Amino acid sequence: MAAILDDPGGAVVGLDFDGTLSPIVADPREAYAHPRAAVVLRRLAPRLRAVVIVTGRPVAEAVQLGGFGEVPGLVILGQYGLQRWEDGVTSEPAPEPGVAVARDRLPVLLDGSGAWVEDKGHALAVHTRRAPEPEATLARLGPPLCALAAETGLRLEPGRLVLELRPQAVDKGAALRTFLAERAARSVLYTGDDLGDLPAFDAVRDLRAAGDLPGVVVCSGSAEVTELAARADLVVDGPDGVVSILDALSDAVG
Numbered sequence: 001m002a003a004i005l006d007d008p009g010g011a012v013v014g015l016d017f018d019g020t021l022s023p024i025v026a027d028p029r030e031a032y033a034h035p036r037a038a039v040v041l042r043r044l045a046p047r048l049r050a051v052v053i054v055t056g057r058p059v060a061e062a063v064q065l066g067g068f069g070e071v072p073g074l075v076i077l078g079q080y081g082l083q084r085w086e087d088g089v090t091s092e093p094a095p096e097p098g099v100a101v102a103r104d105r106l107p108v109l110l111d112g113s114g115a116w117v118e119d120k121g122h123a124l125a126v127h128t129r130r131a132p133e134p135e136a137t138l139a140r141l142g143p144p145l146c147a148l149a150a151e152t153g154l155r156l157e158p159g160r161l162v163l164e165l166r167p168q169a170v171d172k173g174a175a176l177r178t179f180l181a182e183r184a185a186r187s188v189l190y191t192g193d194d195l196g197d198l199p200a201f202d203a204v205r206d207l208r209a210a211g212d213l214p215g216v217v218v219c220s221g222s223a224e225v226t227e228l229a230a231r232a233d234l235v236v237d238g239p240d241g242v243v244s245i246l247d248a249l250s251d252a253v254g
Contacts, residue, residue, distance in 0.1 A: 003187040003214035008253035010186025011048045013246070014176055014200065017055040017062050019193035020220040020242055024160055026129050028057075028118055033066035034239040036247070041071045044250040050183050052077060054172045056164065056196055058120050059085035079122040080166065080196070081175025095122045096167050098152030109144055113137055123166035125159075134161050159194050160224045173199025180213065188213055189249075191242055192228060193220035201231055218245065 004011040015021055022031040045051040052075045055062050059078035063069055063085060068076070076085040083092040102124055106117050114131030117124055126145060131137040138161055145163050149156040157164045172192070180188055190197075190204050204215035219232035220242050229235045236245055 001189075001216055004189060004216075004249070005252055007186055008047050009049060010184075011253075012050045012052060012180055012183055012185040012188045013044070013048055013249070014052050014054055014179075014188065014190040015242070016172075016192035016194070016197050016200075016220070017053055017057055017066065019160065019222060019238070020191055020197075021053070021066060021239055023239055024222070024224075028125075028127070029061075031065055033068075034243045036243050037239070038067040038071060040243055040246045040250060041068065041074060043254075044246055045071055045073050047250065047253045049185055050075060050179075052176075052179050054081065054175050054179075054190075054200060056080055056120070056123065056125070056159075056166075058122075059083045059090055075179070077175045077179065079120060080170040080172055081178070082122050082167070082170055092122070096153070098154045099124065099165070099167075101152045102148055102154060102165050105148055109148065110141070113141060115141060118162075123164055125162050125164040127162045129161040138163065157196055159196055160222070164196075171199040172197055173201075173203040176200045177203050177207075180207070185213060188215040189218065190215070191218040191220060191236075191245075193222055193238075194225055195227065197228060198231070201228065205231075218242070 021037045022033045025031050054077045059076045062076050115126050115128045128134045128137040146156050149165055154165045155168045190200050201217045204217050207213040208215045216233045219228040219235045220238055221235045
């Protein structure tokens with residue numbers, strides 16, 4: 001934190017979206033960002049080297065749900081880094097063939113389970129939050145989804161009452177490392193809430209331990225996922241706490 005405050009022009013702030021800038025809700029399509037998130041980021045972004053949102057969501061959803069279209073200089077890395085949104089322009093590769101195969105198989109596999117699929121284009125997220133027994137349904141679906149992932153060459157990633165099928169070679173840690181190198185960052189703060197954020201936490205901690213980059217990891221705390229809190233430097237109270245710390249950081253570097 002001292003490195004960020006002493007040299008804000010070299011600092012990168014990285015942020016997850018769901019559970020960090022927005023609350024976790026039953027329908028991810030309704031997960032609008034904290035009402036002050038865009039306001040705070042508009043103040044903060046011009047004072048830093050960069051602000052980057054690293055999310056499993058498609059970038060268009062993050063822009064729309066966050067109201068981030070007018071945040072100057074903001075970069076959004078969607079689909080764990082497969083998509084990039086910057087200056088209103090989105091770039092991305094073609095989806096992997098295994099995603100289409102999994103898309104065709106999931107309706108039969110999930111029939112009668114109460115789970116539903118969020119189709120992200122490059123990935124497929126199976127949600128159980130609306131099932132009659134969310135935790136039990138998640139546990140029952142784990143083995144068949146693991147088999148489907150192996151068959152299609154995809155990776156099965158657990159989250160908060162969700163199992164996501166996505167390409168093997170992408171995660172938030174790789175996306176964050178690449179972005180920090182691209183921007184020649186001199187310090188980094190990363191905030192997340194879920195298991196998918198652990199690779200980004202590890203990236204920051206590894207860079208810090210190697211003496212390559214001062215960094216701090218912040219957990220947007222929840223009762224559903226506790227692993228991140230144990231590995232964070234700072235734990236805040238959900239999106240309210242995240243926005244508060246960003247607000248305080250904006251004041252401190254202003």
